[in-house]
Amino acid sequence: MSQPPVALARGVLETTPLPEFLIHAFDRQYDGTLVLQSKNGEKNALMFVRGAPAKARLTSTNIFLSQVLADLGLVRRELAESTQAECAALGLTHGQLLKQRGLIDDAGLYIAVREQLQRQVLALCDLPPDTDFGFFGENFLAGYGPEGQWRVKPLPLIWRALVDHLPAARVAQIAAKIQTFPLKMRVEAPVARYHLKPNELSLVNLLRARPQPLEFLTECGVGTPEMVRRVAVALLLSRQLEGINDAREPVGLREPPESPSSLMPPPTDVATRNVPAPRDKMSSLPTSWPTVTPAPERVDAKQLDEFRREIEALTENPPATYYDVLGVPxxxxxxxVRAEFFRLAKRWHPDKLPDELQSYRSAVTQIFARMSEAHQVLTDASRRADYDRRLNEAPDSEQRKVTQILEAVSAFQRAEVLFKKKDYPRALEEAKRAFEGDSTQADHVALYAHLLSLQNSDSTYALSLLDRAVEMDNNNVKALWYRAQLNKKLGRQAQAVRDYRTIVELRPHHVEAQRELRLYEMRRRTGPSGPDSARSSSQRPSRLSNTPPESGKGGLFGRFLKK
Known part of the structure; x- marks a missing residue:
């Protein structure tokens, strides 16, 4: 009794849509068969050669070669349909019959079959999200359809799958994360090989001329907002954009361009391997799979130990400057700088971390984030000049402190962006970095404390931090607002109202604080809201009696923190 095949990768389309799996397979140059199985047991199969689809077997829909031939103008529609009907009776494929009768040559048939295959793949991209899939290193389709393989042009297929067939929910999820991030095309991006439509190419040319955030692009009139979002997400997933924390080269950078001499399919082992009938193999597949997980690379114990010590050393004593981070002069x-960053990224990217070192993932993520930040600064002429100027302004003994402060400012800015996107866990990580890097800044302390309170952490500790932030800068509206919100949450109504009133004094048009005061007055008129709220507002200390914050508070490095 034969053993069932073992999947190299498994998943469900809801978490790994097929357009993204096409990139996954292309990056790893998969040879084998992807089997997609619906909840009712219906199976579709897609064979891959050198990372690209080369043959398909669909049971969920029919895409006939006759329709493709007619659409391409290679055979008259009436003739294509009549010969299609004859195939079953003669025991021939449609292509074989057309060639026997001299109705099409090898080149024309190859073009048509590849177009048919591309349409089949795009149809599979629209399978239900609860469809399970497994990738197997075997050819289940050797006895199905025409002999050989008809590998598609992978880049145009990947592009159309991403732009036209990526689920709307996935597009919205990714677009929300890059809404305010300046999108910049990578110089080496092989965009011409993706066969973009004219309006898509116009958007790319706009980004090449000048980096722009997605929120601007959707309003600039280059296309519909939905089209712009889909193209931006496709550029991101295919790694055509710079500075999105993915050090891998653009998808397809090393895929050779196709020429007339390379038109016909080359022989391939995976296309001719002798395996049992596909229907038997497909029926033996399991009915459900966990999330896709590529087979991990094996790492010997000595390499693991060396890498572990290196992680611990960089965590304990991080490099002082961005130049030290990347090891460049x-x-x-x-x-x-770019070449060195790419070299480091092959080892330090969190996705490359061996299973045995997953407990160090948080540390490696922070190390790689600093490498990415160093790469972005040192490859941008303006930002690098500003960074060098600030380093040179400080004495050598203070250089580490200056670098720490600058990195704290960057972490705080990232935390603010993530906070606005309501990505609170990641915002908390960045806010903590900012707080630990420079706790002399009221903004850093206040945001960190507020995010702690949102995560239902120790409210007493969060409140003490907010008291400290207000003490550092009693004109800081954000710190006052965060403290008022936390006091309100803790039932300390009088303290909250006092801060709301202070905010309105400082900023009369602060809508949220005004609303909170109106609600408080309404509740007070309709009945007591507790002994804490019965205190007279006259007990609130006057703003005029407060001592103004000291000028230049924060010491020698205060000037680096001005926005």
Whole structure:
């Protein structure tokens, strides 16, 4: 009795849509068969050669070669349909019959079959999200359809799958994360090989001329907002954009361009391997799979131990400057910086972390984030000049402190962006970095404390931090607002109202604080709201009696923190 096949990767389309799996397979140059199985047991199969689809078997829908031939103008529609009907009776494929009768040559048939295959793949992209899939390193379709394989052009297929067939919910999820991030095309992006439509190419040319955030692009008139979002997400997933924390090269950078001499399909082992009938193999597949997980690379114990010690060393004593982070000299040109970053990323990207070191994932993520930040700064002429100026302004003994402060400012800015997107867990991580890097800034302390309170952490500790932030800068509206909100949550109504009133004094048009005061007055008129709220507002200390914050508070490095 034969053993059932073992999947190299498994998943469900809801978490890994097929357009994204196409990138996954292309990156790893998969050879084998992807089997997609619906909840009712219906199976579809897609064979891959060198990471690209080369043959398909669909049971969920029919895409006949006759329709493709007619659409391409290679055979008259009436003739294509009549010969299609004859195939079953003669025991031939449609292509074989057309060639026997001299109605099409090899080149024309190859073009048509590849177009048919591309349409089949795009149809599979629209399968229900609860469809399970498994990728197997075997050819289940050797005895199905025409002999050989008809590998599609992978990049145009990947592009159309991403732009036209990525689920709307997935597009919205990714677009929300890059809404305010300046999108910049990578210089080496092989966009021409993706066969973009004219309006899509116009958007790419706009980004090449000048980086722009997605929120601007959707309003600039280059296309409908939905089209712009889909193209931006496709550029991101295919790694055509710079500075999105993915150090891998753009998808398809090394895929050779196709020429007339390479038109016909080359022979391939996976296409001719002798395996049992596909229907038997497909029927033996399991009915459900966990999330897709590629087989991990094996790492020996000595390498793991060396890597572990290196992680611990960098965590304990992080490099002082961005140049030290990447190990490049002060006069390194952008190409040298970029090459060194890509070399480091192959080892330090969190997705490359071996299973045995997953407990260090948080530390590695922070190390790689600093590498990415160093790469972005040192390859941007303006930001690098500003960074160098600030380093040179400080004495050598203070250089580490200056670097720490600058990185704290960057972490705080990232935390604010994530906070606005309501990505509170990641915002808390960045806010903690900012707080630990420079706790002399009221903004850093206040945001960190507020995010702690949102995560239902120790409210007493969060409140003490907010008291400290207000003490550092008693004109800081955000710190006052966060403290008022936390006091309200804790039932300390009088303290909350006192801060709301202070906010309105500082900023008369603060709508949220005004609303809170109106609600408080309404509740007070309709009945007592507790002994805490019965205290007279006259007990609130006057703003005029407060001592103003000291000028230049924060010491020698205060000037680096001005926005």
């Amino acid at each position: 002060l006069n390194a040109d952008p190409n040298t």
